Amino acid sequence: MNLTDKTVLITGGASGIGYATVQDFLGQQANVVVADIDKRREKQWYEKKIMTGCTLCKRTSQTKLPASTQLNRYTFGGLDVLINNAGIEIVAPIHEMELRDWNKVLQVNLTGMFLMSKHALKHMLAAGKGNIINTCSVGGLVAWPDIPAYNATKGGVLQLTKSMAVDYAKHQIRVNCVCPGIIDTPLNEKSFLENNEGTLEEIKKEKAKVNPLLRLGKPEEIANVMLFLASDLSSYMTGSAITADGGYTAQ
Ligand SMILES: NC(=O)c1ccc[n+]([C@@H]2O[C@H](COP(=O)([O-])OP(=O)(O)OC[C@H]3O[C@@H](n4cnc5c(N)ncnc54)[C@H](O)[C@@H]3O)[C@@H](O)[C@H]2O)c1
Numbered sequence: 317m318n319l320t321d322k323t324v325l326i327t328g329g330a331s332g333i334g335y336a337t338v339q340d341f342l343g344q345q346a347n348v349v350v351a352d353i354d355k356r357r358e359k360q361w362y363e364k365k366i367m368t369g370c371t372l373c374k375r376t377s378q379t380k381l382p383a384s385t386q387l388n389r390y391t392f393g394g395l396d397v398l399i400n401n402a403g404i405e406i407v408a409p410i411h412e413m414e415l416r417d418w419n420k421v422l423q424v425n426l427t428g429m430f431l432m433s434k435h436a437l438k439h440m441l442a443a444g445k446g447n448i449i450n451t452c453s454v455g456g457l458v459a460w461p462d463i464p465a466y467n468a469t470k471g472g473v474l475q476l477t478k479s480m481a482v483d484y485a486k487h488q489i490r491v492n493c494v495c496p497g498i499i500d501t502p503l504n505e506k507s508f509l510e511n512n513e514g515t516l517e518e519i520k521k522e523k524a525k526v527n528p529l530l531r532l533g534k535p536e537e538i539a540n541v542m543l544f545l546a547s548d549l550s551s552y553m554t555g556s557a558i559t560a561d562g563g564y565t566a567q
Contacts, residue, residue: 317547319344323395324546327432328402330354332501333451336535337399337542344543351432352402394443397546398436400429401451405466407507418465425469426476433480440489449545450477450493451538454561457495462511470495474557481555490554494541497561498523499533528563 324341328334329350341348404424406417433448440446455463456470473493481491498504500520508519524531541560544550559565 319346323347324397325349326399327351333535333538334401336539340539395439397447421465446489448491452493452495478555492556495559496538497564
């Protein structure tokens with residue numbers, strides 16, 4: 317994988333796909349920096365030492381990016397890989413959606429990605445190399461029902477990925493994205509329970525049926541794609557979107 321001692325900044329690393337990704341990169345002896353707003357997890361990391369190899373875990377919102385000098389401090393002055401993974405979902409069809417909710421989804425899913433990338437690129441341009449991985453969604457390829465703001469941001473993530481790939485290829489900076497299908501994470505559990513009848517297990521069983529593989533994805537199965545994209549195994553890939561969705565969009 318060639319990720320030993322590489323500095324990897326992961327947004328949304330305190331939960332779900334991000335959390336699995338943090339563990340995968342730690343397993344490859346990378347220096348992992350987490351930017352997340354989840355205070356509880358940070359406490360858990362420090363107190364129970366679950367993430368003993370995690371060199372720096374900071375409570376940071378990607379929408380309120382620290383000044384680039386601060387980012388510099390977090391990443392020891394270098395940044396090899398940025399994983400723009402933090403994201404939120406608010407269930408509401410357009411005619412029922414409040415403007416503040418619309419803005420919130422755009423702010424976290426798209427503007428946060430812009431801000432993180434903007435500052436990371438300064439380091440990467442100076443180094444003459446870099447790797448950015450964005451968490452998109454099959455919601456960026458096809459429309460999930462009742463989450464138009466989410467779908468719109470993920471469509472934006474796809475195009476932002478391609479735009480950055482084209483603009484920075486000449487600087488040896490690769491930019492790709494992964495499009496997960498339905499993954500078993502806290503993000504989904506919350507909306508499953510809010511928007512469906514039955515127990516969580518019953519709802520998950522129903523949701524699994526929409527995929528040809530007849531199961532939900534595991535966060536580690538997306539983290540593995542991140543590892544591949546961050547490693548030299550994907551050295552000729554930029555501007556790509558890898559779908560990992562149990563076959564959902566193949567139907
Ligand atoms: N779970 C799925 O089915 C699925 C499918 C497709 C795409 N995705 C995408 O994967 C990514 C991760 O989702 P997940 O399912 O692991 O969700 P999750 O809710 O389990 O984790 C998201 C993390 O992002 C953090 N976060 C939220 N706002 C933030 C901000 N402003 N700054 C920094 N961190 C912030 C949260 O605290 C949380 O730790 C998201 O971009 C999501 O859209 C998820």
